[in-house]
Amino acid sequence: MTVDGHTLHRFGLSQLMHQQPDIEIVGEASTAAEAVAMVGKLMPDVVTVDVSLPDRNGLALARDLRDHFPELGIVVLTSFGEDDVLFRAMETGVSAFVPKTASAPEIVCAIRHAAVAARSFTAPGLADALVRLRDARDSSPLSARETEVLRLLHRGLTIPQLARGLHVSNSTAKTYVARLYDKLGVNSRSQALMAAMERGLLQAATFARTGTG
Incomplete structure (x- = not known):
C-alpha cells in the first residue's frame, strides 16, 4: 500500500x-x-x-x-x-x-x-551517515548531560518535564539549559536547535535515543 x-x-x-x-x-x-x-x-x-x-x-x-x-x-x-x-x-x-x-x-x-x-x-548510505554521526560526536563540544538536554529540548519538553526526565529539580534543569545555551552561543530553544542542527549536533543527540552506535 x-x-x-x-x-x-x-x-x-x-x-x-x-x-x-x-x-x-x-x-x-x-x-x-x-x-x-x-x-x-x-x-x-x-x-x-x-x-x-x-x-x-x-x-x-x-x-x-x-x-x-x-x-x-x-x-x-x-x-x-x-x-x-x-x-x-x-x-x-x-x-x-x-x-x-x-x-x-x-x-x-x-x-x-x-x-x-x-x-x-x-x-x-546508512554506513556513510553513521560515520558522519561518529565524527560529529567526536568533535562535539557538549558533555553527555548537555547532549541529553538537547535531545529533550528537541522533543519539545518543558522545563518541568525535562527535570522529571533527568530526575533533577526544576532549578537544576534550568541550569543545564542555561549551560547548553551558553555553549551554543544562543538565547532560546529555537536558536539552540537551529545552531545544533547547523553544527551536526542535533542528529547525534536524537539518534542517541535508539541506543545504537
Whole structure:
C-alpha cells in the first residue's frame, strides 16, 4: 500500500510495483487519515509512506503504524536526504528509508526487505551517515548531560518535564539549559536547535535515543 500526497508519485510507484511479479498494490492513500483507516481494513504486508503528507508528518504516521501494527513493513520515501531525517526515521522504527531519487531497484529492494524483516532497518548510505554521526560526536563540544538536554529540548519538553526526565529539580534543569545555551552561543530553544542542527549536533543527540552506535 502506498501513502503519498502527490498523485504522480503514487502513480509512478504503482507502475513500478506492477512490473514486479511478487508485489501487488492493494491500496493507495493521499493523507495520513486515509492511511490509518485503510491499513486497518486492508492489512497490507508493506506500506510506503512519504515524509511530507498534506495533513501530517509522515514519520509521525509511521510511528503510529508501528505502534499499532508491530509486524507491518514500513518504507519511508522522502525528497529530503539529510542525515537527521534518516536517523529520525530509524528512531521511529521503520523498516527502510529510501530517497525518492534512489534507483528503481533500490526502492523495490527496500520494499522486499520490509516484507520479510519489518523490524530490521536498512537505508542507502546508512554506513556513510553513521560515520558522519561518529565524527560529529567526536568533535562535539557538549558533555553527555548537555547532549541529553538537547535531545529533550528537541522533543519539545518543558522545563518541568525535562527535570522529571533527568530526575533533577526544576532549578537544576534550568541550569543545564542555561549551560547548553551558553555553549551554543544562543538565547532560546529555537536558536539552540537551529545552531545544533547547523553544527551536526542535533542528529547525534536524537539518534542517541535508539541506543545504537
